[in-house]
Amino acid sequence: MVDSQDSPNHLSDERAAVFRMLRRRQFIKRAAAGATICALGGYYAIAGHDDRSGQRRPDGRLRLPPHQRVISAIKPMGGEEGDPDPRHFTLKIHGEVDNPMEIDFKTLSEMPATEQTCDVHCVTGWTLFDSVWTGVAISHLAKLAKVRSRAHYLVFEAAQGYTTNVRLADALQPNALIAYKFQHEAIPREHGTPVRGLMPDFYFYKSAKWLTGLYFTARDMPGYWERLGYHNHADPWKEERYA
Numbered sequence: 001m002v003d004s005q006d007s008p009n010h011l012s013d014e015r016a017a018v019f020r021m022l023r024r025r026q027f028i029k030r031a032a033a034g035a036t037i038c039a040l041g042g043y044y045a046i047a048g049h050d051d052r053s054g055q056r057r058p059d060g061r062l063r064l065p066p067h068q069r070v071i072s073a074i075k076p077m078g079g080e081e082g083d084p085d086p087r088h089f090t091l092k093i094h095g096e097v098d099n100p101m102e103i104d105f106k107t108l109s110e111m112p113a114t115e116q117t118c119d120v121h122c123v124t125g126w127t128l129f130d131s132v133w134t135g136v137a138i139s140h141l142a143k144l145a146k147v148r149s150r151a152h153y154l155v156f157e158a159a160q161g162y163t164t165n166v167r168l169a170d171a172l173q174p175n176a177l178i179a180y181k182f183q184h185e186a187i188p189r190e191h192g193t194p195v196r197g198l199m200p201d202f203y204f205y206k207s208a209k210w211l212t213g214l215y216f217t218a219r220d221m222p223g224y225w226e227r228l229g230y231h232n233h234a235d236p237w238k239e240e241r242y243a
């Protein structure tokens with residue numbers, strides 16, 4: 001299952017980015033010890049001068065999570081692509097549900113949609129503010145599929161065996177979507193067309209591209225990157241990057 005994900009390019013690109021991040025962190029630590037960057041105020045210095053960085057979210061947390069820097073356009077981070085044709089798309093909803101379902105693209109796009117502007121945060125250190133996503137709330141699909149009370153986790157299943165796991169309570173938040181549009185257009189191929197998961201309040205590896213299934217489960221099942229050492233929960237404000 002993991003093998004097809006293990007192509008040298010995919011792993012080396014992602015790992016290279018992680019190493020760059022770690023080197024940057026080391027540099028900042030050293031610089032801070034030398035009191036050069038200190039004066040500029042902690043991570044604001046690396047965040048650049050985006051005015052939104054210091055804003056507060058409705059929940060009181062700073063808009064820019066610690067040690068993230070703002071970029072101006074989403075970056076393709078790789079992965080093994082799935083079939084981009086919406087006519088071939090089905091979303092399988094299974095596991096701890098009383099009403100298992102297979103939903104095609106047309107059905108999904110006719111469901112009540114959420115359009116939201118939100119921020120996304122990559123574990124390698126970039127944050128994109130104010131990206132616009134359209135999709136169906138996972139909570140809506142969970143209701144349709146009659147998720148059982150014993151389900152406590154959700155595994156997003158994607159092309160070529162990619163998986164990522166989240167707590168059900170996190171997946172039922174109103175901003176957790178099954179998304180089919182990015183910036184008002186079909187999601188670009190490298191960003192997961194036709195459909196991807198979107199968990200905006202968690203590092204972006206929780207947002208599975210080229211989505212194929214939602215698997216509800218009583219027991220947690222660490223996903224692809226989680227098994228390779230990325231943090232199981234991935235809260236950017238707690239800097240849950242690596243386990």
Ligand SMILES: Nc1nc2c(c(=O)[nH]1)N[C@H]1C(S)=C(S)[C@@H](COP(=O)(O)O)O[C@H]1N2
Pocket residue numbers: 014074075076077078079080122123158159162190191192204205206207208209210211225
């Ligand atoms: N199917 C699939 N989804 C995936 C991945 C992947 O390799 N395969 N990579 C994850 C990681 S590590 C990140 S950082 C984000 C990157 O999304 P982007 O390429 O749209 O920026 O997608 C996540 N979703």
Ligand SMILES: [Mo]
Pocket residue numbers: 014077122123124204205
């Ligand atoms: Mo990533």
